[in-house]
Amino acid sequence: MQRTGIWGKIFGALLGLLFGPKYIGFLIGLFIGHQFDKAYARKRNGGFSGFGGKNATNAERQAEFFNACFATMGHMAKAKGRVTENEIRVASTIMDRMGLQGESRRQAQNAFREGKEDNFPLEETLNRVRSRAGRADLLQFFLELQIQAAFADGELHPRERELLHVIARYLGFSEAQLEQRLQMQEAAFRFQQGGYHQQQGGSFKAPPTRDQLADAFNVLGVNDEASAQEVKRAYRKQMNEHHPDKLAAKGLPPEMMEIAKQKTQELQAAYDLIRKEKGFK
Known part of the structure; x- marks a missing residue:
C-alpha cells in the first residue's frame, strides 16, 4: 500500500485552526492537507500522474503510457457505479491477453486501483497522454483498449459510452x-x-452467416457493399495502424504488444473471410 505522509495534514490542520471556525477549519484543513500528501506521494513514487518530462527516457514514457491505460480502465470500470467482480474480471482478462505476470501485472493492478479512486485526475491524465505519446497510432491504441474493456462484458452501458466520449475528446x-x-x-x-x-490450412470452421460476413466488413471499417479495391484499401490501412512492429517503433510498451498482434490476426481473419466469400483476389 502506498504511504501518503503526514506533513500536509499537519500544516493543513494548523492553517485551518488559524483561519477558520475552530472544528470546521481543522477538518477542512486536514482534508486539504491529506489531498496534498496523496498527490506528493504519487509523484514521488512515480505514479501515472507524473507522466514523463522532456528528459524522460523511452522506457519511462512506455511505463507511464502503460500505467495511464490501466488507470483509465479502472476509472472506466467505475463508470456504472460501484466496481463489481465482473469489472475486475474484465481487467484481469485483458491482463491475461497481454500475458502480464509478476511485476508488470502488479503495476497494472495498482494503476487500475488508482483509477477507481474518487479523486482520479482523468482530464489531467488524458492531456498528458496526448501531449507525451504524440503519435496518432498510439492514441488510437489507447482509445481502442478502453473500448475493448468497456465491451468485454458483452454490452456497453450508457455511462460507459458517455465516458468514452470524454476520453476520445x-x-x-x-x-x-x-x-x-x-x-x-x-x-x-x-x-x-x-x-x-x-484454422490451420487456411480453411474456416463453417460457412459464414450473413451477419458474420457483415461483421467482417465492419471489423475493417467498411460496409458490405464495398468494392474489392475499397476492402483491400481498408485492410491495408488498418494493418498499417495496428502492426505490432510499427507500434513498437512509435513507443508502444512491450507488455502491450500481444494485444496488437491479436488485433492484426483479427483483421487478417476478417479480410480472408471477405475475400473468400466475395471471390476477391
Whole structure:
C-alpha cells in the first residue's frame, strides 16, 4: 500500500485552526492537507500522474503510457457505479491477453486501483497522454483498449459510452471517429464470440452467416457493399495502424504488444473471410 505522509495534514490542520471556525477549519484543513500528501506521494513514487518530462527516457514514457491505460480502465470500470467482480474480471482478462505476470501485472493492478479512486485526475491524465505519446497510432491504441474493456462484458452501458466520449475528446478524436470505432469493436466482439477464426490450412470452421460476413466488413471499417479495391484499401490501412512492429517503433510498451498482434490476426481473419466469400483476389 502506498504511504501518503503526514506533513500536509499537519500544516493543513494548523492553517485551518488559524483561519477558520475552530472544528470546521481543522477538518477542512486536514482534508486539504491529506489531498496534498496523496498527490506528493504519487509523484514521488512515480505514479501515472507524473507522466514523463522532456528528459524522460523511452522506457519511462512506455511505463507511464502503460500505467495511464490501466488507470483509465479502472476509472472506466467505475463508470456504472460501484466496481463489481465482473469489472475486475474484465481487467484481469485483458491482463491475461497481454500475458502480464509478476511485476508488470502488479503495476497494472495498482494503476487500475488508482483509477477507481474518487479523486482520479482523468482530464489531467488524458492531456498528458496526448501531449507525451504524440503519435496518432498510439492514441488510437489507447482509445481502442478502453473500448475493448468497456465491451468485454458483452454490452456497453450508457455511462460507459458517455465516458468514452470524454476520453476520445481529450485524446483528440471526434464523436464520429469514436462512433466508428465503437461500431468496429462491437462487430469485432461478435466476430470473436462467434468463434469465426481461420484454422490451420487456411480453411474456416463453417460457412459464414450473413451477419458474420457483415461483421467482417465492419471489423475493417467498411460496409458490405464495398468494392474489392475499397476492402483491400481498408485492410491495408488498418494493418498499417495496428502492426505490432510499427507500434513498437512509435513507443508502444512491450507488455502491450500481444494485444496488437491479436488485433492484426483479427483483421487478417476478417479480410480472408471477405475475400473468400466475395471471390476477391
